Amino acid sequence: ETGVTQTPRHLVMGMTNKKSLKCEQHLGHNAMYWYKQSAKKPLELMFVYNFKEQTENNSVPSRFSPECPNSSHLFLHLHTLQPEDSALYLCASSQPPNTEAFFGQGTRLTVV
Amino acid sequence: DAKTTQPPSMDCAEGRAANLPCNHSTISGNEYVYWYRQIHSQGPQYIIHGLKNNETNEMASLIITEDRKSSTLILPHATLRDTAVYYCIVAPREAAGNKLTFGGGTRVLVKP
Numbered sequence: 001e002t003g004v005t006q007t008p009r010h011l012v013m014g015m016t017n018k019k020s021l022k023c024e025q026h027l028g029h030n031a032m033y034w035y036k037q038s039a040k041k042p043l044e045l046m047f048v049y050n051f052k053e054q055t056e057n058n059s060v061p062s063r064f065s066p067e068c069p070n071s072s073h074l075f076l077h078l079h080t081l082q083p084e085d086s087a088l089y090l091c092a093s094s095q096p097p098n099t100e101a102f103f104g105q106g107t108r109l110t111v112v
Numbered sequence: 113d114a115k116t117t118q119p120p121s122m123d124c125a126e127g128r129a130a131n132l133p134c135n136h137s138t139i140s141g142n143e144y145v146y147w148y149r150q151i152h153s154q155g156p157q158y159i160i161h162g163l164k165n166n167e168t169n170e171m172a173s174l175i176i177t178e179d180r181k182s183s184t185l186i187l188p189h190a191t192l193r194d195t196a197v198y199y200c201i202v203a204p205r206e207a208a209g210n211k212l213t214f215g216g217g218t219r220v221l222v223k224p
Contacts, residue, residue: 002155043156043214090155099146099203101212103155 003027006091006104014112015081021107023074023091032074033101034066035090043090049074050096081111116200121219130187132218134200137181144205145176146212147185149196156199156214159185163205190222 004025013019025032034046048056049068063085065077074091088108092101117135124130136145147159160167160174162183167174173186187194199217 002157004155042216045213088153092155097205099144099205099212100158100161101156102158106153106155108153 002102002104004091004093004102004104006089006107008107009105010108010110012110012112013078013081015083017081018077018079020078021076021089021091021109023076023104025072025074025091025093025102025104027093027095027102029093029095029102030071031094031096032068032071033092033094034074034076035092035103037088037090037106038084039087047076078109081109083111085109086111116202116215118198118200118215118218120216121221123221123223124187124190126192126222126224127189130190130194130220130222132185132187132198132200132220133182134185135182136200136202139180139202140204142204143202145174145180145183146201146203147172147174148199148201148212148214149194150199150217151193151196159198161205192222192224194220195222196220 007022030051032049035043037043045058046060047066052068063080067075088106090106091104094101144161144163146161148156150156159171162174176183197217197219199214
């Protein structure tokens with residue numbers, strides 16, 4: 001238990017569906033992140049939020065839409081995904097200015 | 113960010129010490145060495161970090177060479193549950209977690 005909880009753990013969705021991934025952290029951190037990990041590839045940083053403000057978007061397609069309503073919650077809204085978007089999506093949090101990040105267990109997404 | 117070089121894989125015997133090397137010859141003066149591990153299909157787990165002194169916690173020890181161009185993570189008594197991919201990362205200490213860039217890591221297999 002890292003203090004970062006992601007739901008759901010597994011998700012199968014069609015290319016025309018809309019779904020959302022949820023992340024909640026109980027660590028009092030003020031920075032939250034979405035990472036993507038495709039099969040046999042390193043983790044790729046997608047989005048960064050600091051104090052609820054998006055501070056980094058690493059050229060992520062618009063079919064991925066993040067939302068950070070408060071410092072404890074982070075969502076990733078998904079729509080019209082492609083099969084190549086199938087991956088493990090990981091949420092993490094940290095407390096600025098410290099660098100150590102704590103990760104959730106991830107959501108295994110399969111797009112069919 | 114400075115890059116790191118790690119062997120792609122290594123085996124170690126259960127109950128023995130596991131020594132995981134990492135080269136970071138271009139590390140900057142303000143960058144720390146961080147170690148994370150990722151057990152299969154789970155989120156990365158923070159292990160330890162250091163600047164120039166050796167560090168030890170309940171999980172591992174970190175030995176950094178005097179010139180800071182390389183380091184070794186030591187798991188003192190490896191167990192089967194230590195089987196994972198281990199990532200060595202260099203990043204500024206006082207920065208948001210978005211400075212964590214994951215490479216390929218070392219796939220460690222602990223054998224009975």
